[in-house]
Amino acid sequence: MRIESSLFGPQVCESETQITFPNGIPGFEESRVFQLFHQDETAVVGYLQSVDDPDLTFSVLSPDSFNIYYEFTLSDEELALLHLEQVEDLVLLVIVYRNNIEEQKERLAGVGVNANFMAPLVVNAQSRIGFQKILGKAERKITIKSD
Numbered sequence: 001m002r003i004e005s006s007l008f009g010p011q012v013c014e015s016e017t018q019i020t021f022p023n024g025i026p027g028f029e030e031s032r033v034f035q036l037f038h039q040d041e042t043a044v045v046g047y048l049q050s051v052d053d054p055d056l057t058f059s060v061l062s063p064d065s066f067n068i069y070y071e072f073t074l075s076d077e078e079l080a081l082l083h084l085e086q087v088e089d090l091v092l093l094v095i096v097y098r099n100n101i102e103e104q105k106e107r108l109a110g111v112g113v114n115a116n117f118m119a120p121l122v123v124n125a126q127s128r129i130g131f132q133k134i135l136g137k138a139e140r141k142i143t144i145k146s147d
Helices: 077-081 101-107
Strands: 001-005 009-012 018-020 031-036 046-050 057-062 068-072 090-100 114-117 122-124 127-131 140-145
Touching: 018 127, 077 122, 077 127
Parallel strands: none
Antiparallel strands: 001 009, 018 031, 031 046, 046 057, 057 090, 068 140, 090 114, 090 122, 122 127
């Protein structure tokens, strides 16, 4: 299957690289199936392209590329949604985005890339099912490790 991404042009959709978010992603509930791809094999940033909406693409990366590691509990409902059999099958991704140009000028802080660390995407790599986990103050434990 091919999709026409507004950002990347024609893309080949393969079932082994699609992720289904049964409830959508908050704010984008109408898009439930996404194609995960990288522009090249060495890229750190990946892209979640909506199969349902060619204008919707999220930039994502693994939080461990920032040396950030999570510890949180999944509810019974979340585990059931993921069809999780082994915790090793879990993959976490964070959505990254750039500040708008006016904010960049005000901050004078270079590129101005942010990541949504308080709402990681939790994906079962085997079932290719995921959801966005909104972390509250009481349940978050994020560890930043340095080499």
